[in-house]
Structures are given as structure tokens and as C-alpha cells.
Amino acid sequence: MIYALASVGVILAMALALGRAVAGPSLHDRVLAGNSFGTKTVVLICILGFVSGRPDFLDIAVLYALINFAALIGILKFFRYRTLAISMEGEGPDAPVFEATGEGKAT
């Protein structure tokens, strides 16, 4: 019964995160909501693994946690530099700029 309560709570939180993903006025609100949704998905998969009595779900949870984090970093890099092709190290005129320039306010 406690598993049911925990899963209902996590599913409710996922619905609220989806609401923020739809209604977020800026890009970063939607990225934040997507990442939050992914973290709650990992928790929900772990709980469902216990409910169904199959410990294999924990492997899926590990995999999705990794995918979620890597995808978040990739998405943030793309929306900052508008390309995935540049390297994040090195000096020179092509080096990425890390100061706050206020440019590219993506909405």
C-alpha cells in the first residue's frame, strides 16, 4: 500500500512538471521541467520494479538516469552555442565564450 502512495505522489509530481514544460515562458523553464520529469521517471521505475517483483527494472533505471543527464548537457550545449560541432576546450578565436553576454535569449 505504501508503494501505491509513493507512486501516486511521484506521478502527481510528474504531471505538475509537465504543466511547467507546457507553460514555461522561457526555454530554460522547459529544459528544467524535462530534466525534473526524467529524474522522477527514474524513481518511478525503481518503485514499479519492487511492485512487480522484477529486479531487472533497476537496470533500466540506471540506464535512464545516465541518458537523462547526458541529454540534458547536450541540449544545454546546443541551445547555448546553436551547434554541437564546436569543441569545449582550447583557446583562439573559435574558443567558446563563458562569460555572461546576455545574447541569444531563447524563448
Place this chain on the structure above:
Amino acid sequence: MTIDLDLLRDLLSGLLFVVGSLAIVTGAIGLVRFPDIYTRVHAAGVTDTAGAELILFALMLQAPNWLVVAKLAFVGFFLFLTGPVATHAIAHAAWVGGEKPLVGPGLKPDGDAT
């Protein structure tokens, strides 16, 4: 009087489940109701990581064997490391991307990108 370890384990994991679920739901409510990207990042980042760790620890107490405990520990360790990193990455990307924080009693957007 002997202590019933199964009852103690069930009580402790039930308490951790309740607290963890409350943390996650509270963080999601904050994600919806807060006025600014930076406050939302704080709500979602802190409560997601903490609530997930509490629920995973509650599941560890209910695990049938040590392999399940090891897998849950791995997921918990990974979320413990990447949750705060993801929070900082989103907040830094918002700042560099030009999102102004709402400041002052009237909640006006203000902020110097320096």
C-alpha cells in the same frame, strides 16, 4: 522484550517513503508556482535529488537480496552526483543566456550580466 526487526524495518521504510514523496510533490508544486526561472531551479533541483535519495533508501530497506541493494545504491550515488550538477548547469545556462532574475519588493526583472 525482543524487538521485531521486520516491523522496525517496515516502519522506517514507510516513514522514508512518506517524507521522500512529500519532498518530490512539494518540489513539483514549487516548480509550478514560483515566479522566476532561478527560484524554480532551486525548488526542482534540491527537492528532486533529496526526495529521490530518500525513496531509494526506503527501497533499499525493503530489498530482498544484496544485489538489489547494490543496484539501488548505484542509482542513488549517480543521482547524488548528477542532480546538483544538472541544477547548476541549467542555472548557469539561464544566466549566460540572458534570463534576468526578478528582484525587489515589486518583483521586477533586474540583473547585471557581469
